[in-house]
Amino acid sequence: MIRFEDVSVTYEGAAGPAVQGVDFEVPEGELVLLVGPSGTGKSTVLNSVSGLVPHFTGGTLRGRVTVAGRDTRSHRPRELADVVGTVGQDPLAHFVTDTVEDELAYGMESLGIAPAVMRRRVEETLDLLGLAELRDRAIATLSGGQRQRVAIGSVLTPHPAVLVLDEPTSALDPAAAEEVLAVLQRLVHDLGTTVLLAEHRLERVVQYADRVVLLPGDGAAPVCGTPAEVMAVSPVCPPVVELGRLAGWSPLPMTVRDARRRATATGLRERLAGRVPEQRPATGPAAPLAEVRSLGVRRGRVDALRGVDLTVAAGETVALMGRNGAGKSTLLGALVGLVEPGSGTVRVGGAVPHRTRPRDLVRLVGLVPQEPRDLLYADTVGAECAAADRDAGAAAGTCRGLVSELLPGVADGTHPRDLSEGQRLALALAVVLTARPPLLLLDEPTRGLDYAAKARLVGVLRGLAADGHAIVLATHDVELAAELAHRVVLLAEGEVIADGPTDDIVVSSPSFAPQVTKILAPERWLTVAQVREALA
Template sequence: MIRFEDVSIAYGTRTVLSHVDFEVPEGELRLLVGPTGTGKSTLLGAVCGLVPHFTGGTFHGTVTVAGRDTRKHRPSELTDVVGYVGQDPLAGFVTESVEEELAYAMESLATPDAIMRKRVAETVDLLGLAELRDRPLSTLSAGQRQRVAIGAALTAQPKVLVLDEPTSALDPGAAEEVLAALHRLVHDLGVTVLLAEHRLERVVQYADTVALLRPGVPGIEVGEPGEVLLDAPVAPPVVRLAKLAGWSPVPVSVRDARRRAASLRSSLPEPPEPSPVEGEPLLSVRDLTVRHPGVTAVNGVGFTVGRGERVAVMGRNGSGKSSMLWALQGTGKRAGGVIEVAGADPSTLDPKRRRRLAGLVPSEPADLLYAETVAAECAQADRESGGNPPVSCWDLLCRFTPGIDPAAHPRDLSEGQRLSLAVAVVLTAAPPVLLLDEPTRGLDYPAKAALATRLRELAEAGSALLVTTHDVEFAAEYATRVIVLSDGEIVADGPAREIVTSSAIFAPQVSKVLAPARYLTVEEVRAGLA
């Protein structure tokens, strides 16, 4: 169904893909993996014709989909064959409301009205979009937009679905629903799915095969998920746990790993409980309320965050996490309540002082980037931070995602690289309170580990950190405390180990495999065995 024949793609002097040969047969779900910046998005773009028709660059080789050469057919000529969902769904929307967007592709293909209505209704039920059906797209959260984009691709009933990070903005429950729907499409209707994802713990158990791109290595490695991921530079916790325990063949699902973990569970002591963080309060919130037209996003929330605390805020899409974060930073409007950051209300300060008091990395990191090059962006961040920050923006960026070209335009970076740059820009000011909205979208496991390490360093230096995230593995690595929001209200607040191990939704893979022992990460298991 999809065939790559000696494909090489370069932009200027930078080679993105080199001598890629592989084939995806009809009715297969293939997972594309690799570290950030190895060319996954470029490869997916070549399948749907965006590369090279809209990106330019130098293209060698042949890509065919259902027999059509994508260099000879523009994306508009492939819409009946290929459905594509990119990393930024908002950039791909062409209408104003959810229902219009779901119908747009079918209208372009002149689908009869009766069939259009039927498919829209089926897609709404399949992806849990009933409550959003009449909503303007501009009012949706990032996760809600992602589900709408996937639905818009499904309604045209293409033979091939190409998905770039389809669960990156989804909460764990919504991600399971979307992946289960894709699994049904593959097995019941024979749809071919090529999917790139960094949160491998969510999707690898659904994959028939895995294709691995290694940095700086020509070609592509294709094989069984466990075999490919065992020695890959990126692998989910369950595979890394299998490697530590010496299990063979390598399990890729929690079920298979748990069946083999009996002896490991019996040999492990209970993990040590971390000492509670009892720093002075840096962030105080009382009765915070945020309203948007027709909805109360945050309803009477109150809590404090002390110096040195690392808090993860979790909850389903639309539960009010981003609205709360913007209100805490002072830019977002609030309908009521009191917020104090280091003794001041950030909403009363000018933007420059606000940035040094409470730094915010938004869920759309490109909103912070406006310079022509990465180097200029970093230089500006250093200047705005007083000219001599504790750690320069460029050094921070190299810690998160090494190898980025300083002369590259920020808009030409991958989603993960762009996010790393935005995080580095905000961290350069070293604000006492740091707010991050879904900071791990598009980041591979090494980059997330580097981010968690840097956040721990900031906390140890006296900062208070508040991160909204759907990434349970990152929360297990980063957080000392977890707050769970539901419908704008706090439903759980406590030590991270206590909250996540008692939840079927927010528990990390290691916790599920080794329960009732309350281990969270592979490194904790390694320490326990030692």
């Protein structure tokens, strides 16, 4: 169905090709997973299937890409739209209409599908993706995860033969991600749809893939094979595979179920019996940096937050978790002054955020939003760093040093729009950290980050917490919460439903438990690093 024949893509002004030597085939009715470190060209490969590369992005494409027999060099994206449905990393760039139902119908209208068929398919898609309650909502009022589901739904309604998805679960809560992946499974197995997707959260998707294609980067040719074959050599792998490597299991497990059986059969559980995972040092009785009392926020007809209480102390890392639309981003917005409380109070460092001048507030609290481009306005990475130093009153080179730590190898002359989604997020984080605010807020900070980049981020945030900074992050990444958070606060329908130490909350939650916890339950292990330290 999709054929790459010795494909390389070089963008104008680039020192070398974004990808080269890409040569593989995706048969009809298979789900193929594209993996690799950030910046190795996964989005370029995906966009070449829909014809966006090179017709929209520019650059030079060598070799040949064919989809259902159509050569993408001679067929523009509009001439492939009846065959290929594409969702990129940024759902906002995907939308054309204002409401959910109109967006689901738009692609079918463009293809001239009969109104009666359109109505039926819209209803089916609303049910498939759990969007029925949102059908009349304005897209601008949706959470990031809800927008992601709408974007996926809008390409499902025309029933394309090929689906191309870039980070389809990155902004979804665990339950919503399972729903989307279950839909993709049904399309592949029942309807013969061909799916090519790139995803950094491999713990969610690797077990569903028929085959995996690894883009190693540095000019190396892609590696193709079964999930177990590729994961054995991949520099990026989910915790279940990392635990398998640590324990010396062969073949490597791809699912929690297989790993649980292997942990029992190989004696790993016995070796860990009686040992207690090393706990993160609890924060001392530090003065609270942020206090939220009985906070209520109403957005249109929706109570986004109701009676929320939260205290965050210096040196503490708190993970806000919960399903899409639970109010996590709204709470962060209230802490940074972007959202005015309808009731209750919010104080940060003694100040009321929404009544504090931005130039004063930036020295108290910093927010890295879900959409990093909201913070980036310069033409180059170097100019962005210089502006951040000036705005924060920091020594020259401060921001550049943070960028080098988070994004090794990115040149000063690179335009932010030429970075991958994860790289842009790391740049935005460096810009915010330049002012070294006592309270740091992050909204989905690992979206688009591979495991190595996530490990670097964890190292930076742990260092900040050790220096006395308070960190609040809204995340669906259960592995990040397990690695980093002292506390987890669960939100549902705008209310706090649980607040406690990370292991207390996630061990008892089927949805928010990390893979290692599920494998070694009922013991309270959270990460592979804890297991490695215990075995050592």
